[in-house]
Amino acid sequence: MSVNGTISHEIASLLRDEILRSQYRRGERLPSERDLAARFNASRGAVREALSQLEQLGLIRILPGGARVQAIDAASIAILGPLMAIDVLPDPLLVDQFLQTFGALAALTARSAINQASNEEMRNLQGMVERLGKHAGDFGAMQTRWREFLEYLATVADNLVVRLIGNDLKAQFVEQMMNLGINPVMKPATIKQLVNSLKLALASKDAELAATTIQMQFDELRMAVGEAISLKQASYQKQAV
Template structure:
């Protein structure tokens, strides 16, 4: 999992390896890191070096060291951005969801195109599994929304751009609220699922332009459903 360290600055290199996994999305907010002893064995380093690495990561806002509970991955950058965006949407609640869709229309087609060009087989397998999960959750709003969030987050991860992943993580709670609002409209999840499958098909074919168009059409449908939900 980790590469044994052979350097005088052991704690810095330990911190860098863990930071890389966090930034790549392999370790997610809420994940618990192995114990100090286990990490020491994996890195082939002293527990003192591991302890210093954890302190470094905590100072960077990437982990939270909780006595009795271990070391938990966090993402202070995403959280700070999330709090700011949530405040902006809630202050302008009337237009907030529409503004969120507009922002997604600007960014997510590009994310889908990058995913088509850069996705690994592991990313594609994850996207297929999530689409199957959504198929099985069409009558369970909470489960469907969780899988929907995972689908778009996996696309962001597959883009290979860490800033994109940080941004998507920062709006996930807002997206959940918006999806729950839209789910009150009959057939909304089924319509979304049709578009998710078209996006997956395009990404699987490595067709960046088709993925871009499929995402645009998905978000157009989201906008239409949102307007219907707002009228209701």
């Protein structure tokens, strides 16, 4: 899970997952730092660093007398990744909410981008959409192109708030999906239609149209991902038998 192989990160990761698995009730007191140190065969310092991280994540509150577990929905976005990774398959509902949110932000980005784009940026965007139209067959290549397109939109829109959120979400989500090898399948016809809509939006500098198109794009993606997960789920159950 955590790339950095330090003990404190390790401890933080373990405790985080335990909390996310709701093995502690909200408001409950975590074991004392000394107890945790004993349990993990580590020094108190290492445990304190771990707790410090969990506090930053909003999972616990440390105060004299003991560290207390907070409500999950008071935490930071950074817990979403671990939360999805806890079970073998991510919670489909959570994934759906994820894509909804991502879609809304992408739509906002598209709107701003078109409103602010310079002539040159506009040409670049049109070029990218053009290329988006081809490669309708190869899924991998297409996904890459889409991501580049969205990335460039973000650059043009230049909204720090959205960018920060996007970073977090991407870090939490995309990686998960990749690991699971979930390949959403979208109908070529639908894609072509969306691309055409995008072209039109760019040509006429219609920010609203671009926004709704992106929105629809993500709605399609949501459905496709949902089906992909269902499939995976079925195959897992098959294995279990």
